[in-house]
Amino acid sequence: MGKAATRAPDREGAVNEKLVELLGIARGDAPADTRFVGGRIVNVLTGEVEDTDVAVARGTIVGVGGGHDARETVAMERRFLLPGFLDAHVHIESSLVTPAQFARAVVPRGTTTVVCDPHEIANVHGMEGIDYLLEASEGLPLDVLVMASSCVPATDMATAGARLDASDLASLADHPRVLGLAEVMNFPGVIGGREDVLAKIGVFRGRPIDGHAPGVGGRALGAYVLGGPGSDHESTSPAEAVEKLRRGLFLFLREATNARNLADLLPALTPSNLRRVALCTDDRQPPDLLDEGGIDAMLRTLVRSGIPPLEAIRTATLNPSEYFGLRDRGALAPGRRADLVVVETLEALEVVEVWSAGRRVARHGVAEPWRAPDVRAPAPSMRLDPDALELAIPSQDRPVRVIVVVEDQIVTRSETARPSVRDGEVVADPARDLLKIAVAERHAGSGRVAVGLVRGMGLSRGAMGGTVAHDHHNVILVGADDGSMRTAARRLVAMGGGLVVAEGDRVHAELALPVGGLMSDRPIEEVRRGLDGVVAAARSLGSPLHDPFMAMSFLGLEVIPSLKITDQGLVDVDAFRKVELWA
Numbered sequence: 001m002g003k004a005a006t007r008a009p010d011r012e013g014a015v016n017e018k019l020v021e022l023l024g025i026a027r028g029d030a031p032a033d034t035r036f037v038g039g040r041i042v043n044v045l046t047g048e049v050e051d052t053d054v055a056v057a058r059g060t061i062v063g064v065g066g067g068h069d070a071r072e073t074v075a076m077e078r079r080f081l082l083p084g085f086l087d088a089h090v091h092i093e094s095s096l097v098t099p100a101q102f103a104r105a106v107v108p109r110g111t112t113t114v115v116c117d118p119h120e121i122a123n124v125h126g127m128e129g130i131d132y133l134l135e136a137s138e139g140l141p142l143d144v145l146v147m148a149s150s151c152v153p154a155t156d157m158a159t160a161g162a163r164l165d166a167s168d169l170a171s172l173a174d175h176p177r178v179l180g181l182a183e184v185m186n187f188p189g190v191i192g193g194r195e196d197v198l199a200k201i202g203v204f205r206g207r208p209i210d211g212h213a214p215g216v217g218g219r220a221l222g223a224y225v226l227g228g229p230g231s232d233h234e235s236t237s238p239a240e241a242v243e244k245l246r247r248g249l250f251l252f253l254r255e256a257t258n259a260r261n262l263a264d265l266l267p268a269l270t271p272s273n274l275r276r277v278a279l280c281t282d283d284r285q286p287p288d289l290l291d292e293g294g295i296d297a298m299l300r301t302l303v304r305s306g307i308p309p310l311e312a313i314r315t316a317t318l319n320p321s322e323y324f325g326l327r328d329r330g331a332l333a334p335g336r337r338a339d340l341v342v343v344e345t346l347e348a349l350e351v352v353e354v355w356s357a358g359r360r361v362a363r364h365g366v367a368e369p370w371r372a373p374d375v376r377a378p379a380p381s382m383r384l385d386p387d388a389l390e391l392a393i394p395s396q397d398r399p400v401r402v403i404v405v406v407e408d409q410i411v412t413r414s415e416t417a418r419p420s421v422r423d424g425e426v427v428a429d430p431a432r433d434l435l436k437i438a439v440a441e442r443h444a445g446s447g448r449v450a451v452g453l454v455r456g457m458g459l460s461r462g463a464m465g466g467t468v469a470h471d472h473h474n475v476i477l478v479g480a481d482d483g484s485m486r487t488a489a490r491r492l493v494a495m496g497g498g499l500v501v502a503e504g505d506r507v508h509a510e511l512a513l514p515v516g517g518l519m520s521d522r523p524i525e526e527v528r529r530g531l532d533g534v535v536a537a538a539r540s541l542g543s544p545l546h547d548p549f550m551a552m553s554f555l556g557l558e559v560i561p562s563l564k565i566t567d568q569g570l571v572d573v574d575a576f577r578k579v580e581l582w583a
Helices: 017-027 099-109 119-125 127-136 166-170 187-191 195-203 218-227 238-246 262-268 286-291 295-304 309-314 318-323 482-495 524-540 548-556
Strands: 032-043 048-057 060-064 070-075 080-083 085-090 111-116 143-148 178-184 209-211 250-254 277-280 340-343 351-356 359-363 400-405 412-417 420-422 425-427 435-440 449-455 463-466 475-479 498-503 506-512 563-566 569-572 577-579
Touching (some): 017 060, 032 060, 085 295, 085 318, 099 286, 099 295, 099 524, 277 295, 286 524, 295 309, 435 482, 449 563, 475 482, 475 548, 482 506
Parallel strands (some): 032 070, 032 080, 085 111
Antiparallel strands (some): 340 351
16 A cells, blocks of 8 residues: 555645554554453444444544454453443533533443533623633543523523623634534524524524424424424423424433423334434433433333333434534444443443543443543622512402422413412412512622512422522522522522522521532532432422422523513513513
């Protein structure tokens, strides 16, 4: 072979020296770094299991099949070797920890790539927040890929800490870890052809554009798909999921902490449509990540439901990789990243070892030590005077609109009820499961606060509050009396953000989240204990919910049906407009 044949020019004409080296190793001219022998290879490309070896060099698979020498040999002992799992849509901030700590939770369970939307930190700190997340996730054994946040703010019916337009997003387009445009939550804006919304889509035309269209169907769905989004993770019924698949959307099945949709959507899956399906965790908190897992737990659910293991595994490997145009991963083949997951059986899918870019990073559920990036977090955004909060609702002789929580879902219902009144003011009535809910703007110091009523949170006394309130992340409070709500607000301000449970003048439990009011800078095990504490305190005050704080956080998200509340007031999401408290 002549010298010219060994040269591998890149697009600029320069020789790709790494590729030349890898080609030599693939030919057998030099030894690989690692050879996995005696295992069973899950080939998601052909849907079969191969009894063969895998050779890895410089973080890349250089050969599948025997004959390669290597400096290190790993005996697989008939265990199965899978591609690393990919989470198709996640908000790392919802784990309440920084990216390095998030990685410590998900990597030992087989997730080696996540596609994240940093719009939580972006809605607090704008571009500074996105830059922080990119820097804080650099060089981890978890490959953190980013979709540029399309909804900062989500709509004009809430006040966020920043506003990003198409020109801001364009500045991210050339970042090597930015794939495309994150979930376009302003679905009425797409359907109605709003210029600013379409401009953001236009920046990433031809690249992955994620959708977010809860309950959208018929001609409206057709218009939404025509506008550019290519995926959706908001289906809550099989009929909705099937319609979206039929109209060309890639279906992301979701199992989050407070949006447990996977079991409900299983009837929508068929052998014919499974290649258009991927898995995502969206918003998942430490107890669920550490106890249940994430993508690995979803895979086990698919297999238990009767889906053949290889077809299930594709939904977490090849399918999302192809959707996002990631030809360097998602399968065990030459040229792909050496992201490898070792399991004992394809039925249990219990992860034994995890390798990221050819390096073993976890064994038996325990992460290997790694260095977290040393990144300074943005300064806290907490411009709120808790003593100035106006929580009173002067009474009127009319019913009020009530937000109704739906357990294990982020959708709500809307009802009307006659409120309880004392001394001319509407008061919470725990006996009727009617609590006060308030959202107070914390970013600009406007002093704006909106107050309403909510049913389904279940508190019999006291209050809970937090600075995690999707997606504007203002202060959100739910309580059985104004005094307890004000105590919770005072503590939130003093901590610089977090989660609090209070009763009267006493704080029962708290979890500080100083990074944007969204994340802790402590180890995930410590954060988990803190979260367990505030959840237990909320339950001691009567809440029956799996995670009352996650449920509360979504009561402020004005793009998920049906009735929500922001600092600007109640929002009828079905009509996509603000409405009065009094019906």
